[in-house]
Amino acid sequence: MPSTNVTTIPTDQPDPFVTRSFLEEVVDAVPGDPRLTACLQCGTCGGSCPSGPDMEHTPRQLFAMINAGMRAEVLRSNTPWYCVSCYFCMARCPQKVQITDIMYALKRKAIEDGESRSSSAADAPKFSEAFVNFVENYGRSFELGVAARFHFVQHPGEALKMATSIGIGMMRKGRMDLTPTRIKGVKQLQTILDRARELGGTA
Amino acid sequence: MKPSNEEPYGYYPGCSLEKNALAYNESTSAVANVLGLKFEEVADWNCCGASEYLALDILPAYALISRNLALAASSSGSHSLVAPCSACFLNLSKVDHQMAEVPALASQVNEALAAGGLSYQPGSITIRHLLDVFVNDVGFDRISSLVTHPLYELRVAPYYGCLISRPDYEGVYDSPEYPTGLDHLMTALGAEVVDFPLKTHCCGGHMTQISEPVALELIRRLLQNAHEYDADVIATLCPMCQLNLDVYQEHVNHAFGTNYHIPILYFTQLIGLALGIRAKELGFGREFVSAKRALAKIGKARPAPKKKRKPSKEALPMPQATEVEYR
Numbered sequence: 001m002p003s004t005n006v007t008t009i010p011t012d013q014p015d016p017f018v019t020r021s022f023l024e025e026v027v028d029a030v031p032g033d034p035r036l037t038a039c040l041q042c043g044t045c046g047g048s049c050p051s052g053p054d055m056e057h058t059p060r061q062l063f064a065m066i067n068a069g070m071r072a073e074v075l076r077s078n079t080p081w082y083c084v085s086c087y088f089c090m091a092r093c094p095q096k097v098q099i100t101d102i103m104y105a106l107k108r109k110a111i112e113d114g115e116s117r118s119s120s121a122a123d124a125p126k127f128s129e130a131f132v133n134f135v136e137n138y139g140r141s142f143e144l145g146v147a148a149r150f151h152f153v154q155h156p157g158e159a160l161k162m163a164t165s166i167g168i169g170m171m172r173k174g175r176m177d178l179t180p181t182r183i184k185g186v187k188q189l190q191t192i193l194d195r196a197r198e199l200g201g202t203a
Numbered sequence: 204m205k206p207s208n209e210e211p212y213g214y215y216p217g218c219s220l221e222k223n224a225l226a227y228n229e230s231t232s233a234v235a236n237v238l239g240l241k242f243e244e245v246a247d248w249n250c251c252g253a254s255e256y257l258a259l260d261i262l263p264a265y266a267l268i269s270r271n272l273a274l275a276a277s278s279s280g281s282h283s284l285v286a287p288c289s290a291c292f293l294n295l296s297k298v299d300h301q302m303a304e305v306p307a308l309a310s311q312v313n314e315a316l317a318a319g320g321l322s323y324q325p326g327s328i329t330i331r332h333l334l335d336v337f338v339n340d341v342g343f344d345r346i347s348s349l350v351t352h353p354l355y356e357l358r359v360a361p362y363y364g365c366l367i368s369r370p371d372y373e374g375v376y377d378s379p380e381y382p383t384g385l386d387h388l389m390t391a392l393g394a395e396v397v398d399f400p401l402k403t404h405c406c407g408g409h410m411t412q413i414s415e416p417v418a419l420e421l422i423r424r425l426l427q428n429a430h431e432y433d434a435d436v437i438a439t440l441c442p443m444c445q446l447n448l449d450v451y452q453e454h455v456n457h458a459f460g461t462n463y464h465i466p467i468l469y470f471t472q473l474i475g476l477a478l479g480i481r482a483k484e485l486g487f488g489r490e491f492v493s494a495k496r497a498l499a500k501i502g503k504a505r506p507a508p509k510k511k512r513k514p515s516k517e518a519l520p521m522p523q524a525t526e527v528e529y530r
Binding site for chain 2: 082090091100105107111138139144166169170183192195
């Protein structure tokens, strides 16, 4: 055996040649084990999905794409944003893949990576942001404020007309507040949320 | 777990019941008074984040929800937390469940809560949907014994929506796709219950805000199905379902050239009517699609039992469905 100078890779440092796969990244972004690696590609999820026909990829396709490391395509897909969170797929999945929770994780990743802006559902995160903004500031949701912030800014035209007619009807029926309600412990809540943001990550 | 007589239920109304689903809150408290159910509202509760916060930031979303769990667990002697809104119910039980399953998550959530002087031990309270209280604690027999104005001839389509029976972390419901508790509850009121095929299909949730055509199609399917089954009303147990089917019904009619007129009522409103509570105290009049025409059917005499066709002697035996009996 010819003698060669072999440099060993120190084991206390991550192997520079092995990067964490996109699949692992997605799995890590879901609390607990989402069982994504157990997916059989059977397609029960897409077949059970009420908004499946309007999705650019069915959940099954999306999972195959995650496995193939197609990061940008996955994060630009409208699929997670068109998920209505009905848990039909999860109830039927023979492998108990936590599909709805994976969709939430993909939404977070798409925003984090900035890919959601290139999605055909680019407005969807803005709705969530408008909603959450009131919750963070008041401790309660505020429909009129969300509608105003989201529709007046994002959707002048038809959608705005519909939102306005609904808003007026809601007020007439005593079903919509004109001002937001603030909880007493809003400071306490914000402290908790700040700390949670610092801690970041999932388990 | 049924609380003892003295122990009230912890109550988490959620943002919707404060305003857009006021009728749900009003009818719940009116019915609770008659039945002697005690609901103690969690002091200074906050929004559960609906399906929005989880899309943005996970740990703050869990911390937001768990503040409510911590407040509920530390207040009074109640060991249960009842949510009438299916989305709130799901969020509260999801966090409770996942904190129990993933200890590392529980410790992160508790670290965040500690910044506000709070803590929560997963599993220390039982999270329940309001329907569960009526079905499993009050019971069909007790309710039917209190009915003074039976809903004979009112055809009710029981609509569960998604989040009550799926994913059902607490394992309370008989089926994720075909639960029957609300059906039996409506039967106990004397109503003619429609075997509603789309009973657990999705109303679209917040989809009206994301893509209106997708949302309106989901709503149309449900209305069409109820219409095909000749339902007078759809009974709901979730503010989001009520809002989508009721408020957007006119928009569905406009978009698809249909002419649906199906009032969407909270199941508690129907219980209230059957118990003889006045419609005004039950939040009637807040619905966009007026329930007046349907309500005019109530107060009629018990219909004559339907005649059964005798099977021919040569016919093979058929499986028998369970008899639905008017009380």
